[in-house]
Amino acid sequence: MAEENKKQHPEAHVSKYKSKVVERFVKLIKEYPIIGAVNMEGMPTPQLQNMRGQLRGNVEILMTKRRLIKIALEACKKDKKDIEKLEPYLKGMPALLFTKENPFKLYKNLEKNKSNAPAKPGQIAPKDIEIKAGPTPFVPGPVISELGALGLKTGVEDGKVAIKEDSIVVKEGEEIKANVAGMLTRLGIEPMEVGLDLIAVYEDGIIYGKDVLAIDEEAFLNNLHNAARWAVNLAVEVGYYTTQTVEVLIPKAFREAKAVALEGNIMCDLLAEELVGKAERQMKALKAEDRKSTR
Secondary structure: OHHHHHHHOHHHHHHHHHHHHHHHHHHHHHHOOEEEEEEOOOOOHHHHHHHHHHHOOOEEEEEOOHHHHHHHHHHOOOOOOOHHHHHHHOOOOEEEEEEOOOHHHHHHHHHHOOEEEOOOOOOEOOOOEEEOOEEOOOOOOOHHHHHHHOOOOEEEEOOEEEEOOOEEEEOOOOEOOHHHHHHHHHOOOOOEEEOOEEEEEEEOOEEEEHHHHOOOHHHHHHHHHHHHHHHHHHHHHHOOOOOOOHHHHHHHHHHHHHHHHHHOOOOOOOOHHHHHHHHHHHHHHHHHHHHHHHO
16 A cells, blocks of 8 residues: 555655655754765765774764755754855765764864775866876887877886876866876876765854865974964063963073172172172273373
């Protein structure tokens, strides 16, 4: 009977299925504080299953049509501030990633788990694809013309074709042509990355794009150390006391007070020896000057 109803009213069945999908997304959006927009395009099924296994327990991934994800985001606007701003980041084959993990740690883990893969015709270059100068495994023949068609300068060294200069054969964002993809594979160059492509992450009304998530940790730590050092230097310069500056400011204040006392000839136990020595030097200088004037 149920099968008969489905055949008679296929639209109702599809609508019910879509409603359940949207409900599932809405539930997860409300449940998790961190929501990522992921592009699943070009992700082979075996790698996806492997990635799901690695992330199980910390991350949940759900994929459907872009339109249904947008409906779910719109439905959560009242519960999640500015959640709808995640919509422009639904690219390629979109999916949402749900977690309670720190967004920056999450991005780092996903990038770490990416692997290189050969280029396929029609794919878009994720970055400039360069063929470096050096020897190739090819013997002279038609391959010289094939390499020349890619704009590569070649020569023959030790009986093998050699590439004379580094050359970018595909620029970032351009489509990879069939002849380029074939040559890259023959040269053993794997310019593509296989893995979850995290486009942006939502947290507490803020959207973090790739440019923010992809932190150079070493550079960040160096900047942090420099900022701390500059702050301490500034505090010392203006005489601002903190637990970090007090050990520098007290000796500095002592040296400055001592210099003022010496300049003003203020006698005290600490400076007595130096002041007597200073007076003696001045006396000897005066005596020597007096001798010169009496000659």
